[in-house]
Amino acid sequence: MKMNPVSVPNDLVFGILTHLPVKSLLRFRCVCKSWRSMISDPLFVEAHQSRSASALLISFPDMRDPDRKRTLFCINEGEAHRIPGFSHWNISQSVNGLICIYGQYSPKQSHRVRVCNPSTREHVTLPPPFFSDPDLFFQCNSLGFDPSTKTYKILRGWMADSWGPKYEIFTLGSDAWRIIKDAPEALLDTRGICLNGTIYWTKARAIEIDYSRVVMQNSMIAFHVGEEKFRWVPLPPAAPVWTSDTSSMIQIGGHIVIVDYQEVAKSISDVMIMWKLEDSLNGVWSQKRIMLPECWMQGYPGLGPFCVTSIDGGEITLIPNHLFRDWYVVHCNLEEESPRREVLSGLPQNDWNVPYPSIYCSEVSEYAESLVSLKEICRH
Template identity: 30%
Template sequence: MSMDSILVSNPRNYNNSTQNIPNDIIIDILTKLPVKSLLRLKGICRSWYSLIKDEKFVKQHHDTHKNRQKYFIISRGHEIFHHYTMDVPQVVDSTRIVSLIEPPIRIDQSLKVYPNIQYFSSNGILFITYSHDIIVMWNPSTRESRRIPSPIYNNRGSMYSFCYFHYIDDYKIFRLRCGDNKEIDIFSTKSNMWKSIGMFPSNYYFLGFNVVMVDGIVYMMARNKENLPSVTILRFCLEKEKFEDELLFPYVVPWTRHVLHSLGEKLCLIRILDDNREFWLYTMEKNSWNKILTIPLALKNGLKPVSFTEDGSMMFQSFDRRGFVAYNSTLHKFEQVNVGGIKGLYFNKVVTYEETLSSLNP
């Protein structure tokens, strides 16, 4: 059934002020509304309820909002941690504020849990691991959540990531078990099951900083046991559930610090040179590295790129309790970004997501 037929199937959904408005205009207006407003509109009549739950409408709404990014934050307080959401801040707009949000399930919010939390986003859905056996997928816009079964073999210190594959309508979770025997497990929301894929390649040492997911590919830094001085990047295709060819670095300097990140839909490589205190940022496009930013670092501030702003600046999470700073590549300087409600908060990690009506349950 088309979206138009849903709207006209019940004539009671029209009143005198809307009966002459074409269906495509009504749909276009509705797709621009935030999720919170649409959830209220679902109760107006059956036809609107059916429309807002329609798969085509859900996709059209997501496509409309996918560039209107929001931040999800877990912040450490004095004795407990909290969850927050906020719109992506802008340098010229200091009206952004953080909003406290209840966690998706009842959990221990004491600080003893805090170091083990990992969280990621895909298709507007958050994936959160509070411990090795408390794993949740959560839509913060609709507040719908889904508890994921405990993995096959529970062990602390595992590294996770996940991705949504729209053409098969399936979320897949990647887990790398850390320890002496590094093994890879995959979870599918369609099958609701974990399965073991096999061992991490035996001819590489995993450099256990992080695993990064971009467009269905998991990237991991490693050293070839036969060529220890050099660092490489291994790629694991989550759709095909197998390793692909190595991804080479854009330069050969073996003992500098490298960190992988995802920035939107781009893979980023950060290189920090201690001697002259420079921050180099590369993005991967069409299997080729592109150096997009060089920032001189006068102070030893911890910085992590989070997103681009609407005016083209790059937003960084600052680990010196300044919250957010933006780098203006035209003026070549950092600018403080004021956000209401973050004073005194310490952010563990900030991930971007977009609003979605997507459901987590079959």
């Protein structure tokens, strides 16, 4: 071997390494200086991220903890792996492998907002927010990414007995929160999804028709991460009134999608309706009806209520809100429209002396491993 050394082209090494999991790559940075430089290169990080398989992040509340801290699990191909070191309260939608964790209802935790990379175990604690109130009773944080400047931002909305709603924003790498003006009068209390530099929320709001009638109307709000401005997106008239038990907002193939499953959840129909946002500026939507097989009601009893997410462009995943002893999810192929049940292993047993542990939509997030370095982001 010394007489005939083997030389592997760098581009071939680059391609091979981009297929490996983050855990292995973190170890391989110690192989040599050239590998360390390659794995840390932004081009490699981006190439690796584009090839990372999608998984799910699910958190479970610990009923024995007075603060209801949750344990975070990553689920991939039916196997659940606990992610240590991230006892948290709520998680934002994952953006490029990063998530935001925060306390939602507890005033004493209202200042603790962190951004984490579960793959590398990196995390940063953000400075105390601009707005603070001892009477805070609800807050929601959304993580956004501006692809034009490669900038990550956290948008925080909160309410208190004496205030609200208020909005502020923090840019990773800066040192202070900033107030957002011209913000919505309603609190964006649902999970935001960041897509192509814009964060979207769907919300039902009360509209006063006259002095005696108030109706609920759909609304979608978009926040441009780069311009830091809100705008309203028109929704189709037939779209469902938003509730977390009968509808979900997800992203599929680079589009925002609203899934209406209120009749499926009530076991009175086997049809789910999907509304795909084709044109965000003009509010153009397309509709797709998914006819679930007749065996759906018989094969998956007690599925509803549930939440819906997407792991890739070809499947949506249905996750029951209430699980007993058998942990499982149901995958539905959008082309074949055929569901398959996947049993999950490695999740905690129901030993909390409660009828069942609960999963809520805000605790489920699509996720892909990433080498994005918080240390590098905060250094600039």
